[in-house]
Amino acid sequence: MLDATLSTTGAQGRRHYDGEFILEVDGVRKEFPGVVALDNVQLKIRPGSVHALMGENGAGKSTLMKIIAGVYNPDRGEVRFAGEKLVIRTPIDALNCGIAMIHQELNLMNTMTVAENVWIRREPKGAFGLIDHARMGTMTAELFASLNIHLDPLAIVGDLTVAQKQMIEIAKAVSYNSDVLIMDEPTSAITETEVEHLFAIIRDLRARGVGIVYITHKMNEIFEIADELTVFRDGKYISTVPASEVTRDDIIRMMVGREITEMFPKVDCPIGDVILDVQNLSLPGVFDNISFKLRKGEILGVAGLVGSGRSNVAEALFGVHPAETGDIWIDGEHVVMTSPQVAMDHGLAFLTEDRKETGCFLVLDCLENMQMALITRDKVNGAGFVQQAEVTRLVQEYSAKLRVKTPNLAERVENLSGGNQQKLLIARWLLTNPRILILDEPTRGIDVGAKSEIHRLITALAGQGVAVLMISSELPEVLGMSDRIMVMHEGRVSGFLDRAEATQVRVMELAAK
Structure with missing residues (x-):
């Protein structure tokens, strides 16, 4: 039996292991009050491979990963690491043993710097045992350079975007030099450009022999990055198959037990008069001169790379962080959007991008x-x-x-x-x-079945005359659901595209303009 509290392999470097599997889960069960989250599940991870774990929300994926990472203890079953039964009492035990995890929900300290977050509990010490901040900044810069991440180690985390925080979490996990790296929805808050960056990091880690567990609801990612995949349904193990031997429809059938034939059930809805008219909205240093009109029954998609200001504009429209200049008219009435209560009083609703921090x-x-x-x-x-x-x-x-x-x-x-x-x-x-519904990443972290249902619901709301402003980092979602697309670049509107003319290439051209 391997007692993780006595091992420091993760901190010192990867163990040399010649077995077929680096991590094995056998017969694990976990119950919470009123819920059986996992029922006799299994999982086997090979070194130097990417193993996708698939399933609907509530299938038990994150619960099992938290057991492996030491957040939860199983009620039954065992976890074997490098062929030995593993006893993990805390997340620190898992890290010491060589298992790191990027959680679906970000776990950073917003009041601390980037460097302090990356090296927390592992800070380099100088004279008299004090933290050597200069060396810590240098270590962070070197780590980021190796991962091609462009962030200031001294920046305060609370001032960064969700996508930037996600990249910090990735860098932090990689810094442990672990044998097994668990990634729970790592691309849920980043755009396609950042996804390609992440995949380059994953391929490098795989080449170094790291076993990677990859949880995602995005089907296209599975076929691009995964070697194998395992499917859970309602807390039970369904199957493990090579990724090259299944289709998207095969995976969906295993996940939900039914077929989903239409991911983007967009129908042409009557589009009425302008309900929201935004003119020259500006917040210095964040976004500038934003102007657009939104009509009743219209779905206006908003696309752009991380840092383009999409979410900031949404927050200004809802009064979370009001713009300093510019005008907003709702149904012809000039509205000074000073708070969310003012926005709600005028029929606005706002789904924020970060459900844990602001939802x-x-x-x-x-x-x-x-x-x-x-x-x-x-x-x-x-x-x-x-x-x-x-x-x-x-x-x-x-x-x-x-x-x-x-x-x-x-x-x-x-x-x-x-x-x-x-x-x-x-x-x-x-x-x-609501009369005006602002959705910032509405299907982030949502399984394929629920995603289709939410898309259908959005379309139905538009059919009832609700005006929808939908921000999404998933271009297929923006293209599939929008009547028009507003593309942003570095805090400005770089262009508009009608549904008929919009393609991924056209959107990306405007996003990188």
Whole structure:
């Protein structure tokens, strides 16, 4: 038996191992209150390979990875590392043994620098045992140079974008020089350019003999980067197959037990009058001179590379970080968007890109999370009391409509999978019956079945006259769902494309303009 607390292999370098599998999971079971998250699952990872782990939200993928990484302890079964049974009591144990994980939800300290986040608990020490910040900055710069990451080691993490934070997490995990690297949705918040960058890093690690577990809902990534794939469904093991021997439809059938024939169910909806008119919106140093019109029933896609200002414009429209100059008209009325409450009062709803930091209240239950925006709007009677019976009925209705997988509405949101947290947030805003719906990465971390359902729901809302502003880093989603596409580059609008003329090449030309 290998006691991870006694090993320092991960910190010193990779172990030399000639067996067929570097990591083996056998008969693992894990229960949470009211939920069997894993039921007798298995997984075998070869050194020098990329093994994709697939399944719908709630299938148990992240739960198993957290067991391997020392976050959870299994109720039954065992994990073997380099042929020996592994006892992992904490995440530090896993790192010491040679297992690193990039979590789906970012785990960085926003008030600390990039370098401090990368080397936390491993800071180089100088005289008198004090942290050598100069050396730590140099180490970070060298690490980033080897990975072709262009970030300032002294930057404060809280000032960076979600995509930049994701690259820090990747660099931090690579810095452990581990035998096994787990990547849980590593491309959920980065654009195609950054995805290619990540794949180059993965190929290099694979060539060095690292076993990589890769969790994603993006089918195209599987066929580009994976050697093998394993499918879970409802906490159970389904199958392991070489990636080269299956098709996209084969994977979907294994994942959901049914066929999904239309990923982007876009239909032509009647497009009405202008409901949102934005003119010369600017926030110095962030975005400049943003102008566009959004009509009732229209889906306006917003594309652009990381740092283009897409999410910042959305936050300004919703009053989170108001613009300093420019004008916003809603239904012909000039509105000074000073706060989210002003935006909600005018019929706006905003799904943010980071569900953990700015979306979910993780320690509250599903009902409390979903009803949050609704009771702020109008489900309060004249005496100021919440109409709880009606609110609960509506929450249950939308929870069922979006297939939020939870034992009941009293379940704490932190116990839900990332994808189910995302669906819960979408339901929260749909409950307010918005006239203008701003969606920032609406299908981030959502499985293929739920993604199709959300696309269908967005199309249905447009058909009812809701105006949709949809930001996405997935070009197929932008192209498949949008009536028009607004492309941004370095804080400015670089062009508009009608649906008929839009292609990936045209979008990327404008995004890199």
